[in-house]
Amino acid sequence: MKFIIEKEFENTRLDKFIRKKYEGVSLNEIFKLITKGKIKVNEKKQKQNYRLQNGDIINIISNQDILIKEKSFISLNETDISMIKSDIIYEDNNILIFNKQPGLVMHKGSGYKYGLSEMLKSYLQNMNFTFVNRIDKSTSGLIIGAKNLSTVRDISALIKDRKIEKYYYILVNGIPKEKEFAVKSFLKKTKTKVIELDKYEDGAKESISYFKIVKTFDKKTILEAKLGTGRTHQLRVQLSEMGLPIVGDSKYGQDDNSIMCLFSHRVIISKYIIDVNLNIPDFFH
Template identity: 35%
Template sequence: MKRLERMIIDEGTEGIRIDAWLSERLEGFSRTYIQKLLEDGLIKVNDKRVKVNYRLRADDSIEISVPEPERLDVRPEKIRLDVVYEDGDIIIINKEKGMVVHPAAGNHTGTLVNALMDYCGDSLSDINGIIRPGIVHRIDKDTSGVLVVAKNNNAHERLSERLKDHDIKRVYAAVVEGVIKEDSGKIDAPIGRHPVERKKMSVNTKNGRRAVTYFKVLERFRDTTYVELTLETGRTHQIRVHMSYIGYPLVGDMVYGKKKQKYGICGQMLHARVLGFIHPIKNEYMEFEARLPGYFEELLQSLRV
């Protein structure tokens, strides 16, 4: 563990956010990386952990501990990728269902990152370290659809800022259990770690972060509903948690939905259909759409019979 010397704040710096102030003064440290250090408790003010939006005060003492780079053996693998769009700064991938986005415990191979490392070589941002090169945002293993990958740190940082500002359009298609009566609606309920089952998320009014999902009914069936879902925020498992919370869990979702699935679907029926944002370098609005995968269309056809 490398320890940087303490920094003492003078009066002229009062009121500035700690992440913004440090990113200007620490060469080679992006604001995104500094925010991660703050969240991990590796940056302390007056020997105490602070949030990323902490505003500095005169005579504050800042201490920064930087961990040694992780030494994991993440290797390139030749895995077919459905590339929707690519330029010198970003790649838009239509991820297939069943693919994990980045290596983690139990999934060191066969991930999107392994495929990207083979496809892009060294042309991926390194802000998120060696196990998540280029990864700006994630979608779950059993969720299919579009996501954006950054080829360099400049593009990565700008896309990350737009995500935090809710300035990226993300529209999903899903099939849920039950028949929704309302044609549309808004779910505004904070999401945090489940108080008992720590591997799950839940609506958590005490420790959760604000989460907003909009839904629109596209088609109603006998005991299910085909819906369009738009994210305002992007919390872990947000759509799955929110739809379960209002009584309409996703078909196939064994974690937040029914344990017995009568349609023979393994994994939630959720597809990231539309992704729209201002290009981080060209500064032009771009929008991408991934058609519903075959298994999704087949279920819809069977429900219409």
């Protein structure tokens, strides 16, 4: 098998490139193939951390003892295709923004043969498509996808530098005391969940969220939240600790068998002049 490196893979590590192109092969197995000279770049042995250059030629020599399966697209039925078309909110040559429905998983694994990532790869016929951010299975709303590696790197850097704005609509049990408020705390992952701490300790990360009331009901409130940081379960934990658990959040609230009312409704990527904003979803009502 031979690959000629194009510009979008420039500066990618050799082992990561092979892992992206093939499934069922661990990084340890790839390392062995490179060490044994079964994978060569420009007819020469290279280390696994070799940074690929535009125009490099990779040759993979396999035998009966080394079975490598090239990644293939999953099959989509008409229902899948219809769902994907209806939930693509924004698309250009580099970026795709998708409205994920509650209950859908982002990636294969944990008992799921495929997730939205694999479905979009197949729909676009593009193995390089990647969701740059992710949300929980029970969370819904906007997620950002990139169609090529250079855009993946760029969007990832913007997220890391907090240059992408993300807003959520949230239905909570209870009514906050203030119309607008901010929460700054430290969150730490445990084996089973994320816990909130008043002060820093090893493994904890500073987490900042900004909230304002959109609408109040008898015993519930719709909030809009803006993320200052993007920690795992950040909004869910902080609101629960305030006594404002999210409706439908069985992990940090109460299990009432309803859809979790946490919806990523707005994404602003100023560098790309993108501002996508959705209304409060029907299931909130």
